[in-house]
Amino acid sequence: MKLHIRHETRYDYETSVRSSIQRLHLTPSAFATQKLLSWNIEAPGIDKALIYRDGFGNQVHVITSQGAHDHVMVVAQGVVEVEDAAGLVRGLVCPAPDNVFLRQTTATEPSPALVELARSAAARQQKPLDLAHELMREIHGRIVYQIGVTHSHTTAAEALADGKGVCQDHAHAMLSALRFLGVPGRYVTGYLVTEGMLPATASHAWAEALIPQLGWVGFDAANCKCPTADYVRVATGLDAPGVVPVRGSRRGGESENMTVSVLVQPAEQ
Known part of the structure; x- marks a missing residue:
């Protein structure tokens, strides 16, 4: 089965943030019964992201947003083929x-x-x-x-x-x-x-x-x-704290509100 996934994470800050950094566990793994047909991550600083494999084999992106900003949006989406x-x-x-x-x-x-x-x-x-x-x-x-x-x-x-x-x-x-x-x-x-x-x-x-x-x-x-x-x-x-899909820290800003939307549905053949 081919599945299309769209995962949106948005941080809204009450006051302006000077800089922020996010660690992303958002790239599906590939193995015998799961193939990554297409995958893309849109986020501030993604073009200069640090990309590496951690000790568990997960692909990790680390992105930074510099300069005053009041929100950060991270969108990961693509098509994955899965066998039962x-x-x-x-x-x-x-x-x-x-x-x-x-x-x-x-x-x-x-x-x-x-x-x-x-x-x-x-x-x-x-x-x-x-x-x-x-x-x-x-x-x-x-x-x-x-x-x-x-x-x-x-x-x-x-x-x-x-x-x-x-x-x-x-x-x-x-x-x-x-x-x-x-x-x-x-x-x-x-x-x-x-x-x-x-x-x-x-x-x-x-x-x-x-x-x-x-x-x-x-x-x-x-x-x-x-x-x-x-x-x-x-x-x-x-456990869960070790592989949070999006985890970050910031400089500045008094509080934040995170909203997440995940949509998974069969991809068009």
């Missing part, structure tokens, strides 16, 4: 050793409730693939998808305790349980065709687990399924 591989990720280059993804972070540190969830799932399912599916189903049932009840710093433990959250929280909870059980897990950002193909206010996120004899497999606990051809994979890391 039942969540299996093959041919993706990630320089980081697999054991790095056993590391818990502030966002994924397991609470007693998460430890109990993980142990109970492991008692029911001993095979790694079955276990990962069991964890996905359990987390999907324990954290109801609800926008606006969590924030960027909410931890997996907090989301599970509250019983509500968004895809970021589902992914963090999945990673917390996987890593506690000794299964490497990595956080993934990307895009998903939404119901009715309406614009969304954020990109999507899910987890990947390293399954023996299979390799890395994606698990989207928010939707309780493995990624299909409706998903586009962008970047990977240990």
Whole structure:
């Protein structure tokens, strides 16, 4: 399936900003079942951007805006061709050793409730693939998808305790349980065709687990399924703070307001 993606991020500043810098994780990855047919980023300073591959293999752009300005607009768009591989990720280059993804972070540190969830799932399912599916189903049932009840710093433990959250929280909870059980897990950002193909206010996120004899497999606990051809994979890391699509800092300005619009739909053949 060929998907057209348009991801807009706008920062509006209450007072004039002297300069700003943005780090972008906005370029989809390429591997066996995902091909980047076209991709373009429009942003102030993009023509002079520092472009590099980070330790996880993600393509990163660093852009700067100099001189007084009251807003910054970043638009990433293009066409990606995706094949359904039942969540299996093959041919993706990630320089980081697999054991790095056993590391818990502030966002994924397991609470007693998460430890109990993980142990109970492991008692029911001993095979790694079955276990990962069991964890996905359990987390999907324990954290109801609800926008606006969590924030960027909410931890997996907090989301599970509250019983509500968004895809970021589902992914963090999945990673917390996987890593506690000794299964490497990595956080993934990307895009998903939404119901009715309406614009969304954020990109999507899910987890990947390293399954023996299979390799890395994606698990989207928010939707309780493995990624299909409706998903586009962008970047990977240990947790959400490490792979925020657009993250920046500024000199000057008293406050900022960020608005995001994401549209994913089948591309015209």
